[in-house]
Amino acid sequence: MRAVLTIIALLSLWGCDNTIVPLVPGSEGHLYVYGYFDTAADTQYVRLDAVRTSALGERERLADLEVVSFDGSGAATAWSHTTVQLDDGRDGDVYMAPFRPRAGETYTLTASQSDGTASTEAVVTMPGLPTLEPQRPRGDTLTLFQTVRVAGLERDPLRLTVLYDVQGFGADEPIQFPVDYGATGSLTPGGWDLDVFLKRDHTTVVAHVNPDGSARDITLLSIGMRTELLSPEWDDPDNVQNITGGRGFLGAIGRYELTWRLESAAVETLGFLDGQ
Amino acid sequence: MPRRLQVFLLVAVIAAGFPIGVSAQLASVRGTITEAGGGAPLPGASVVLEEDGGGRRGTLTDAAGEFLLTRLRPGTYYLTISFVGFATRTDTLSLGFDEEVVFDASLQESEEVLDEVVVEETRETEGRSTAGLEVVRPSALARVPMPDVSYDLAGYLLTLPGFVSPGDRGGQLYVRGGTSTQNLVLVDGIPIFQPFHIVGFYSAFPADIISFADVYAGGFGARYGGRISSVVDVTTANGSKERVEGAFSMAPFVSGVRVSLPVEIGKVSLTGSIRESVIEHIAPELLGQELPYRFGDRFLKLHAFLNQTSSLSITGLRTFDQGNLGTTEAERPSSWKNDAFGFRYTFLPDTDAVLSQFAMHYSRMESFYEPAPNVRQQADVDAFTMEILIAYLMGKSRVHMGLFGNLNRFHYDLGPGSRAVSVGITSGGVYADTQFEVSPTFRIEPGIRYEVFSRGVRGSLAPRLRALFLPFGPGSRQQWSAAWGRYHQQIVGLNNEQDVSDVFTIWAPAPPNSPVPKATHLIVGVQQRLFRWLELSLEGYNKAMSNLAFPVFGDIPNALEGFSRVKGTARGVDLRAEINRRAFYLQLGYTLSEVEYTWADPGRFVIQGVQTVGAGDRATFNPPHDRPHQVNGTLQYSIGSTSFSARWQYGSGLPFTQIEGFHQAIAINPEFPLDALTDPGRTNVSRGPSYGARLPAYHRLDVSVDHRFVRRRSTTTLQAGVINVYDRANIFQYNFFSGERVNQLPLVPSIGLSVELR
Known part of the structure; x- marks a missing residue:
């Protein structure tokens, strides 16, 4: 009997710890990062949110937070805090920094409590600058098109826009006419292949810049493409792997404009004057 | 209709036409052996049924002096009750099919001391558990303190090794790794889909209607099907x-x-x-x-x-x-x-x-x-x-x-x-x-x-x-x-x-x-x-x-x-x-x-x-x-x-699965990425590794005292008890949504009265 009581006492002592640890250890100081770096913007923004231990609790405002980003060379940029009004009327914490990210550069964003108790880090690499590999134009006068490969892409682009710089319809200044191709095309081992429908675009451009048909000669000054490319984080935004000590989403958008030369014969077939 | 089903139905119809049959419900004998004079129960008394044809079955009385012998073929039996220090009693029983005989007996003290080995030899497997099977008798239920003077099968089951309940409310029972929906619970052969009450130590049926229960923690025979964990019959x-x-x-x-x-x-x-x-x-x-x-x-x-x-x-x-x-x-x-x-x-x-x-x-x-x-x-x-x-x-x-x-x-x-x-x-x-x-x-x-x-x-x-x-x-x-x-x-x-x-x-x-x-x-x-x-x-x-x-x-x-x-x-x-x-x-x-x-x-x-x-x-x-x-x-x-x-x-x-916390999840659309800066978002939870942590241990002491007043036609039982004597705060659930911890029952004193008329 004594042995039984001893066992009970030992087990009771062993089971004395009656606390529940509902949170994953270390997750109390986690921050949620939402934002993206944009090569076309002079100021970058991210929104930071504190983790809450209860769903019913009010959102905690951030205080004494130090947010810094580093580029690939280790150069630091301090981010400043601003309060924004959210769509539901409550306040949110947004941090911003005045810089324009460079193509292919890797940036590390750190958000640390001033007392050093917790730190959240997100690493993002800007999409690299692609190159254009135009193939020979194909088709006849009515169907002329050209396949242009955006070399180096490994995923669908956000958007591709073909840019026509034209002149000679009464105005002295050339104008740039964009034709939105969205994310059409196909992914190939070498990049993204886009069929640029030159004749269709010519018709569109002419109808736009010379609707009454008064101008006889329209000069094509250049043809180019604006590529809006996404970092890998956009593939599965709910499961990003580039944030440690927190969660959320930090991605990157690379917006780059590139040109190529269209063969003179093709320019003439279209009905433009070749001013390239 | 699938061909196999057609064949089966044909066989069923043909088979139903034959005068076949027997029962899984054979006769049973139960009773209480007491000491003559004082009326105190005699635990450990040997009860042996010897069939007229030679077969023999036996058991020992439990702590309450009660015994149960089940699945007995109809026929005539010689019943022998013996206990060290008491005179052996023999009797003849005639059992019909599907019959439940109650046989209570009192033994007189004797100068003659029986040979213990002889008593042991008469005990066969009845009453012993075998490979996952435990035959539960009503008297066993009374050993488990409950805040209820009439006791309950569910409370007893939780004293068996391998039977796990997540708490004293909700009514779920896990048996040797199986889940509650993998248990087959039958009452007189009728399946009961939710066999436990919302306060989990109560079965959906009272204990005092039970003659006996076969509890298989696994390894049940071919008469049972449709579940993969356990059977309570x-x-x-x-x-x-x-x-x-x-x-x-x-x-x-x-x-x-x-x-x-x-x-x-x-x-x-x-x-x-x-x-x-x-x-x-x-x-x-x-x-x-x-x-x-x-x-x-x-x-x-x-x-x-x-x-x-x-x-x-x-x-x-x-x-x-x-x-x-x-x-x-x-x-x-x-x-x-x-x-x-x-x-x-x-x-x-x-x-x-x-x-x-x-x-x-x-x-x-x-x-x-x-x-x-x-x-x-x-x-x-x-x-x-x-x-x-x-x-x-x-x-x-x-x-x-x-x-x-x-x-x-x-x-x-x-x-x-x-x-x-x-x-x-x-x-x-x-x-x-x-x-x-x-x-x-x-x-x-x-x-x-x-x-x-x-x-x-x-x-x-x-x-x-x-x-x-x-x-x-x-x-x-x-x-x-x-x-x-x-x-x-x-x-x-x-x-x-x-x-x-x-x-x-x-x-x-x-x-x-x-x-x-x-x-x-x-x-x-x-x-x-x-x-x-x-x-x-x-x-x-x-x-x-x-x-x-x-x-x-x-x-x-x-x-x-x-x-x-x-x-x-x-x-x-x-x-x-x-x-x-x-x-x-x-x-x-x-x-x-x-x-x-x-x-x-x-x-x-x-x-x-x-x-x-x-x-x-x-x-x-x-x-x-x-x-x-x-x-x-x-x-x-x-x-x-x-x-x-x-x-x-x-x-x-x-x-259980820990969480990393709640946050406002914001869906960033690359077409309109700046919307994320002012989107109030949707409350989401981030979970840690699935079931990567454990709740605190559970332990509890329950006690009760019963006093029985036995009259010729009635037994009155007064009970006093305490559930969770040392007021252990056993966790029942943690509500992640509200951050609220809900514990199981605290210290619960109880007093009960039951009167049994016979």
Whole structure:
């Protein structure tokens, strides 16, 4: 009997710890990062949110937070805090920094409590600058098109826009006419292949810049493409792997404009004057 | 209609035309052995039934002096009751089929001292557990302190090694790694879909209607099917055919009344029972907290000897449960009710040792649950069962054959965003469950079960085998037993296993043209009686399970994302020591076990109208009912008419999934990325590794003192007890949504009164 009581006492002592640890250890100081770096913007923004231990609790405002980003060379940029009004009327914490990210550069964003108790880090690499590999134009006068490969892409682009710089319809200044191709095309081992429908675009451009048909000669000054490319984080935004000590989403958008030369014969077939 | 089903139905119709039959419900004898003069019970007295033809069965009385011998063939028996220091008593008993005989006896003290070895030799396997099987007698239930003077089967089951409950409310029972929807609970052969009340230590039926219960923690024979974990087969008492008997009890949790009366003297009896909870009314004063649960049950049974060769029993059970499984601020009302009806006709020819039985059962469960405001979920299930049972009694060998058909209908509606589903399924099959005594020391029980289903649900062929080895012959102090079998479950219960308070279960057919949930059990056990009063047992088991449906949760709080397919293994060792010395009874049990699930490939568990998801984030994990260490201690000590009972339980913490916290999830659209800066977002939860942490350990001490005032026609029992003596704050659930911890019952004093009239 004594042995039984001893066992009970030992087990009771062993089971004395009656606390529940509902949170994953270390997750109390986690921050949620939402934002993206944009090569076309002079100021970058991210929104930071504190983790809450209860769903019913009010959102905690951030205080004494130090947010810094580093580029690939280790150069630091301090981010400043601003309060924004959210769509539901409550306040949110947004941090911003005045810089324009460079193509292919890797940036590390750190958000640390001033007392050093917790730190959240997100690493993002800007999409690299692609190159254009135009193939020979194909088709006849009515169907002329050209396949242009955006070399180096490994995923669908956000958007591709073909840019026509034209002149000679009464105005002295050339104008740039964009034709939105969205994310059409196909992914190939070498990049993204886009069929640029030159004749269709010519018709569109002419109808736009010379609707009454008064101008006889329209000069094509250049043809180019604006590529809006996404970092890998956009593939599965709910499961990003580039944030440690927190969660959320930090991605990157690379917006780059590139040109190529269209063969003179093709320019003439279209009905433009070749001013390239 | 599938060809196999057509063939089966043809066979069923042909078979039904034959005058075949026997009963799984043979005769039984129970009684109480007391000391002449004082009337004190005599635990450990030897009770031996010797058949006129030579067969012999025996048992020992338990701590209350009670004994039970079941599954006895009709015939004439010589009953011998003996105990050291007392004069041996012999008597003759004539048992009819389906008869339940009560035989109480008092032994006179004697100068002559019996040879203990002789007494030991008469004890065979009756009363001993064998390979997962435990025969539970009503007297055993009384050893477990409850806040209710009438005791309960559920409270007793939780003292058995390998039986795990996540808490004292909700009504879920996990048996050796199986889940609550994998248990088959039968009351007089009728399946009960939710066999426990919302306050989890109460069964859906009162204890005092129970004659005995076969509890299989695994390794059950071929007569049982449709579940892959365990079987609790309750046989209710037939009631008195000679005089009016009854009882009533009053206690702070439940009060009830039972009446048994002869409709026709010696031939027809009627037993009725009503229980109703009262705790919801007195909890604020008694416990200092609300316990908003209301439950109750009604039971009615008619048993009749129609003539010399046939009998009929009709059983009805109705239960109801309702309560708030949430908090006062965030209510989650839940309710369910069972309706179960069945009749059984038993026929014994004058000339053949062949019994036949025809039974029909109908069971229905309706349940409602509101997990969130304006989200009302409903799940109903209807089951209609027909059985023809045949038993050939050939000396010490038996062959049981059964033919059965089932019609099931399911209806469920998961609320907004889903569509209501109504679906039916038909099945039929045959089984053979046999018992052969190869030698006086070795017995095998091979069996096989075959079942086919409609709607493309895969059928199953399930072999079973049980064996018993007595190395030193009948009366051996040592006993080895083993069980092996394959089990299938074509009707599955889906519920939110992560939330212990959520007992809402969708019953539905297993996915068509896909593997159905199945398990293979292997159990090996040994029992050794070291002394006349001390028995040790050791049992090891392994359950290999596959194609189980397991809930998966995403990042929306309190929302079940869907079900995925897992496979699992439950393995463990149960150790038990039982001391039974006259007025003193002590049982100590320890279980060392592990339940492990692995996400299966392909991971989708497709149920019509229920969302399915892919595999979770971890390849292998311990599910929320994995309790590696469990200790149970039950003690009873009697002095005269007063008995003291105590139960102490310890269980290591159950797994749960930690969270990293809540946050506002914002969907960033690359087309309009700046919107993210002002989007208020949706409240999401980030979860840690699945079931990567454990709750605190559970332990609790319950005690009670009973005093019985025995009169010639009545017994009055006064009970005082305390549940959770040292007021351990055992966790029941942690509400992540509100950050609120809800504990199980605190220290609960109770006082009860029961009066039994006979």
